[in-house]
Amino acid sequence: xxxxxxxxxxxxxxxxxxxxxxxxxxxxxxxxxxxxxxxxxxxxxxxxxxxxxxxxxxxxxxxxxxxxxxxxxxxxxxxxxxxxxxxxxxxxxxxxxxxxxxxxxxxxxxxxxxxxxxxxxxxxxxxxxxxxxxxxxxxxxxxxxxxxxxxxxxxxxxxxxxxxxxxxxxxxxxxxxxxxxxxxxxxxxxxxxxxxxxxxxxxxxxxxxxxxxxxxxxxxxxxxxxxxxxxxxxxxxxxxxxxxxxxxxxxxxxxxxxxxxxxxxxxxxxxx
Amino acid sequence: xxxxxxxxxxxxxxxxxxxxxxxxxxxxxxxxxxxxxxxxxxxxxxxxxxxxxxxxxxxxxxxxxxxxxxxxxxxxxxxxxxxxxxxxxxxxxxxxxxxxxxxxxxxxxxxxxxxxxxxxxxxxxxxxxxxxxxxxxxxxxxxxxxxxxxxxxxxxxxxxxxxxxxxxxxxxxxxxxxxxxxxxxxxxxxxxxxxxxxxxxxxxxxxxxxxxxxxxxxxxxxxxxxxxxxxxxxxxxxxxxxxxxxxxxxxxxxxxxxxxxxxxxxxxxxxxxxxxxxxxxxxxxxxxxxxxxxxxxxxxxxxxxxxxxxxxxxxxxxxx
Numbered sequence: 001x002x003x004x005x006x007x008x009x010x011x012x013x014x015x016x017x018x019x020x021x022x023x024x025x026x027x028x029x030x031x032x033x034x035x036x037x038x039x040x041x042x043x044x045x046x047x048x049x050x051x052x053x054x055x056x057x058x059x060x061x062x063x064x065x066x067x068x069x070x071x072x073x074x075x076x077x078x079x080x081x082x083x084x085x086x087x088x089x090x091x092x093x094x095x096x097x098x099x100x101x102x103x104x105x106x107x108x109x110x111x112x113x114x115x116x117x118x119x120x121x122x123x124x125x126x127x128x129x130x131x132x133x134x135x136x137x138x139x140x141x142x143x144x145x146x147x148x149x150x151x152x153x154x155x156x157x158x159x160x161x162x163x164x165x166x167x168x169x170x171x172x173x174x175x176x177x178x179x180x181x182x183x184x185x186x187x188x189x190x191x192x193x194x195x196x197x198x199x200x201x202x203x204x205x206x207x208x209x210x211x212x213x214x215x216x217x218x219x220x221x222x223x224x225x226x227x228x229x230x231x232x233x234x235x236x237x238x239x240x241x242x243x244x245x246x247x248x249x250x251x252x253x254x255x256x257x258x259x260x261x262x263x264x265x266x267x268x269x270x271x272x
Numbered sequence: 273x274x275x276x277x278x279x280x281x282x283x284x285x286x287x288x289x290x291x292x293x294x295x296x297x298x299x300x301x302x303x304x305x306x307x308x309x310x311x312x313x314x315x316x317x318x319x320x321x322x323x324x325x326x327x328x329x330x331x332x333x334x335x336x337x338x339x340x341x342x343x344x345x346x347x348x349x350x351x352x353x354x355x356x357x358x359x360x361x362x363x364x365x366x367x368x369x370x371x372x373x374x375x376x377x378x379x380x381x382x383x384x385x386x387x388x389x390x391x392x393x394x395x396x397x398x399x400x401x402x403x404x405x406x407x408x409x410x411x412x413x414x415x416x417x418x419x420x421x422x423x424x425x426x427x428x429x430x431x432x433x434x435x436x437x438x439x440x441x442x443x444x445x446x447x448x449x450x451x452x453x454x455x456x457x458x459x460x461x462x463x464x465x466x467x468x469x470x471x472x473x474x475x476x477x478x479x480x481x482x483x484x485x486x487x488x489x490x491x492x493x494x495x496x497x498x499x500x501x502x503x504x505x506x507x508x509x510x511x512x513x514x515x516x517x518x519x520x521x522x523x524x525x526x527x528x529x530x531x532x533x534x535x536x537x538x539x540x541x542x543x544x545x546x547x548x549x550x551x552x553x554x555x556x557x558x559x560x561x562x563x564x565x566x567x568x569x570x571x572x573x574x575x576x577x578x579x580x581x582x583x584x585x586x587x588x589x590x591x592x
Contacts, residue, residue: 073592082519084509099591130586137583159475160496162505165521166532169474169496170585173482176451177458177582184459202447203475208455222446222475223437226501233439240442250445 024048042257049215049257051195053096054103054120057153061261062116067107070115071138074131075099082163092123100131101156104139106148110265112272115143117152119206121195126156128201129164133171136205140178140189149188149268154206157224159199172204179208188271190264193218193242193251199227211267212251214242215260220251278338280331284323284542287316324542329523330514332491333499335543336471337433342548344386344429345371347469350549351556352377352384360411364444367408369400369432370480372415377427378560380567383419385412385480386429389470402471403436406449409479413453416460425463425567427559428480434498435476450479457482458582463566463574465559468492468524468533469544484578485562486532488524489551490539494532495522531585535562 023030026048036042040060041050052060058067078085093099101123106115117139119126128136136152143150160168182189191209193202196219203222214220221240238244242254255263291312298305327335335341348355352375360366372385389402412428419426435446457464457480466483472494488494502516511519521527524536537554540547566574 073590075589075591077587077589079587080519080521083511083515084506131588134586134588162497162502162520165496165519165530166494166527167530167586169478170532170582172451172475172478173454173458174582174585176454176482177579180455180459181579183455199447200475203450203479204454205451207448207451220447221442222435222450223442226504227434227437231438235439239439248443248445250448 040257047216047256049194049217051121051155052257053122054098054118057118057194058103058105058107058116060257061109061151061153061264063108063111067105067116069103069105070142071104071135072099074135076129076131076164078163079130079167080163080165082165085163088124088163096120096122098123100135101126101128102132102135104135106142106146109151109268110261112265112268113148114268115139115146115148115150117150117205119154119156119201121155121157124161125158126154126196126201127158127161127168128156128171128175128204129161129168130171132161133168133174136175137178140175140182140205143187144182144185147185147187149190149271150182151190151192151264151268152205152209153192153194154197154201155193155195156201156206157196157198157219159201159203169200172200175205176208179205183208183210188267190267192255192260192264193220194257195219198222198224211253213253213255213260213263214245214251215257216242216254218242220245278331278334280327281323281542283319284316287312287319291316320541327491328514329493329517329520330499332493332523333513333517335491336493339543339545340391341470341543341545342551343391344388344431344469346548347429347552347555348375348384348386350552351559352382355384358415361407361414363410364407367400367405367411368398369402369404369436370408370412372411374424377563378556380563381424382563383415383424383426384429385415385426387432387477387480389431400436402432403434404432404476404479405436405441406444406446409435409446409449409453412480413449413456416453416457416464420461423462425465425563426460427563428464428466428483430466430468430472430477430481430494431470432473432476433471434473435479450475453479454482458578459575461571461575463563463569464578465562465566467537467555467559468494469555472522473498482582484566484574484581485534487535487537487558487562488527488533489537489544489555490524491543492524493522494524494527495520 024043027046029045104117193214355375357373390396390399464483466481467487499513499516503511540550544551
């Protein structure tokens, strides 16, 4: 868990708001809403990449009118009777218009058919629980059935969702097992990390891609600031950013949001 | 009673103190108090049974942290013969928090892996308290792939607070190393048995814990995150660490009910540290039984069953 990313969650949409009023967190420039919409939520002055929700991501990446959603009706249940879980789910549903933190489906990217999965940072920080695990697994299983590649986007700041306890943790094993089947089936698997990708999500389906791409400034790792708080250690500059991780050989490339669709289409073309 | 007694064990401590006093009295006065002592010992046993059958989830957490429970190496040394320990991940280094190697175990040649916390301060420091680095997960994978090539079953002993949370672990790809193990273990073409002997700390435990059979000791815990982390995040909901330990469902009994684990091994009264020999004996018996069953299963069936086992975990609501 990263308290850094928790802050992002809590201020997710309000961060956009304040950027419009008080200026970009990267450079302080006040950017109009119209301009941000045109640049897909990237600051035109300093290239700061704002967080992006699942719906906007589909609009950015998938060819218009080609997205067919899978399993849109799946919702979480409070299987452990965890205190306040229903209330939190209800709140996030209202906030995002989503039923859970993952949206999956299939569509065309630059004309190439692929299955697609996206985790949305606004819904329980994009954490994985039963529904996210099930949707990602089904998405990958459909890729295998239909002999399609899979492209999965992660903006998950948390890993396994606490409120579903060990059932959440085991979704790591479940989704990883599906990824392994995809790998053995000889199908392409691409991960795109955006904003943040940590813990149980990064240590399972978001880190098992044949190709791992990150948007600039994305925070990537296993343990976030909260988990690290017990050990006092000085952090190197740019710690856990995409730029830091690519230098250490942990990801394949950093791609600007504006170029992302073209890069994905090129990859899908190469492996088709 | 040793000083590792926890708050909830005070009634037991009282009884033991009184018995000791009587014994001393008996010898100093040269009086036969054996009847009184025997009566007290009966009550002590009854008290112990009551206290240890009511251990709360939070007390189990404390037991794992504060008790001198047998470590992975105790089980491995006692149960396995002709042990050859192997070192290193062939990439970066060796991780002393994970021991691994080859051994003979009751008619089976096995590859063993164990998270090792160490016993005294010096050993604990050397073992990094059982917190593994990426090289540990990669060493584990290297040995598991070796097991696969030569069709040897794998036994993993889980006992870790968590994966190491430090800077170096992140720089060397902790998340990627764990994820790769989950994927590879899900399809490893030999039987895998994982036994949680103490602390199953989240993804750090799961990184060597994907298996055909997951066994837990009675008082062991297996948890998505430390109760303190949970209570820290949810403090507004009045979530104390003790409440979090309950809410998270981290005990063996609850995890068996949830279908996460397959079997529980009963511990000696009061915990494995009260009678390590008995604990080791029971672990050996369970391992042998499961190993005999799993090694008789055809590999394709084994892998299909393993996939379905994980595939079926989770509860969802389909509102369509």
